[in-house]
Amino acid sequence: MTDTPAADPSVPAADPAREARIRELSKAHVFTSWSAQKAVDPLPLAGGEGAWFWDFRGRRFLDLTSQLVNANLGYQHPALSRAIADAAMRITTVAPSFYEESRAEAAAAVAAVAPEGMNKVFFTNGGTEANEHATRMARHHTGRQKILAAYRSYHGSTAGSASLTGEPRRWGSEPAVPGVFHFWGPYLYRSEFWSSTPEEETERALTHLRHTVEAEGPQHVAAIVLESVVGSAGVLPPTPGYLQGVRELCDEHGIMLIADEVMVGFGRTGAWFGFDHAGIAPDLISFAKGVNSGYVPLGGVLMSDEIARTFDDVPYPGGLTYSGHALATASAVASLRILHEDGIVEHARELGERTLGPGLQALAEQHGVVGEARGLGAFWALELVADPDTREPLDAGTMKKVAAACQERGVWPLVVANRIHVAPPLVITHEEAASAVETLGAALTEVVG
Secondary structure, rough: OOOOOOHHHOOOOEEEHHHHHHHHHHHHHOOOOOOOOOOOOOOOEEEEEEOOEEEOOOOEEEEEEEHHHHOOOOOOOOOHHHHHHHHHHHHOOOOOOOOOHHHHHHHHHHHHHOOOOEEEEEEEEEOHHHHHHHHHHHHHOOOEEEEEEOOOOOOOOEEEHHHHHHOOHHHOOOOOOOOEEEEEOOHHHHOOOOOOOOOHHHHHHHHHHHHHHHHHOOHEEEEEEEEEEEEEOOOOOOOOOOOHHHHHHHHOOEEEEEEOOOOOOOOOOOOOHHHHOOOOOOOOOEOOOOOOOOOOOOOEEOHHHHHHHHHHOOOOOOOOOOOHHHHHHHHHHHHHHHHHOOHHHHHHHHHHHHHHHHHHHHHHOOOOEEEEEEEEEEEEEEEEEEOOOOOOOOOHHHHHHHHHHHHOOOOOOEOOOOOOEOOOOOOHHHHHHHHHHHHHHHHHHHHOO
């Protein structure tokens, strides 16, 4: 890395006393998610700008995590921060029982980038609530109760969304909410269907899904929920033709297709939505994260006009005190304006095509420990294996060493199981992205040779 903390005037001087105080207060009073409390000791952050953040020791890190894949516009974007400050001076909170300007503008801006015939938005506080309400809408619209979701998926941690989730984080919330059933989606590198080509994987995964629908009774299935690109469970772009096949299956049986776009919506994959790559339109879209870069908690559900009409004369049985919070929706309006005016979505696509994709594919060719590099736009994963023939996942201890080697070089990776997820803020430059890939390669060389 050429950048050093000492040469960057935006990074404040080290303040170990302040860091120690934050650690002390946090350990005493903050309950950390997904963690055994005695074992956790996160790094206190002092600030950030663009694609970088820094700590209280004066160390500066190029961020490959976007925090939790939500800081799409990076840290302290001046126009976005200013929009929130301006909104706070105008009005800070408005109940859903009133109309409010930024709420109306945000809904219109979200609908403007959605497929034709999706004009209504129900705002939530985040992605897990968005998935809760999307399934509720599908059930009331169809009069059916069953929901199908993939095993390799994460949809949230509240009761309903945890039941939708297929990966192991659902176990702690079981027994699940009744009526949710799981199936296997496409994942050629670790195929559940003994496939050897993408075409085989698509055909066999769709056959498996059809059989699952038939086994549950299509007349009882309200919706199929899919992450358009599987996120936490592996960064898995669907094999060609898969989403189109799911759309056709849903149309055949009057099943609603819910696209979970919480992680990949609003530019992450180099398109406005992940399903745009397949040229399809879902019936419901759950979103959060990238809609306003997580600057203020916000999520929502985009619904088809047909579903919206279901509730024209019948009240929708759900609501939230902070639905369409004034500060959050003001930040969404500003964020969407920035995405348009600065060409952020196009830049994300170019990052994948010119820099991240070729660079990470090269690492896969150079390092036997990289079983596969896969992704789209600014959303990639390196799957690390102990043996490229058996594809045995690399152990947790070695993964921690790889992460530490990256951090020592000023790059902060996102390590999930045996994978390094590469999901930087979409404002990262090509030069910064290339430097990050180079650092990943150096870390792999140091740790595994």
